[in-house]
Amino acid sequence: MSKATSITKFDNSLQEFLINAMSDKYGDAKSYAYRYNNLKVYMDPKRVAEPHFYVCIGISEACFSIQDGKKLEGGLGNEDGYVKRWSDRTNIHKELEAHWKMLKDLIAAEESEDVNKKATASMITRRLASAGNDNLDVDMTGTGIDKSKKQELERKKRRFAGLKKEADNKSKKK
16 A cells, blocks of 8 residues: 555544544654554545545554444554544545545546546546645644643643742742
């Protein structure tokens, strides 16, 4: 599975979602950023007819249904639930459906007898390859994870550091 056949916008969105979810849970964003660095999301309509997407993390691979996020085959371990949560988000779900429809139309055009449809399919394929799939219709950067707890903790740490510094300065003056 090469990066060229993966869907960059979904790779980046799921990677960010997993890093934020795991770092909120365990507090170590750097190790999760490293772990999900090679994450790939792709679709293979010739392999599975039902609307789906594959997620590869390292040597693990799983196939998920677009309709309900249910795992169809494979396994990612404890990331399975997080991938389902990611795919159930409205903006992601709509983008997955739109990409699936585009892929099915593209395959139908390539298999068509019509020369114009084949030329159009070839042009779309080249455009997708050169653009890196970055033509987003929906903002996919949000992770849907509440970062307010993390921000509140950071604020408290800064406040405590400031109070400690003041106390140290007062004790030095005496």
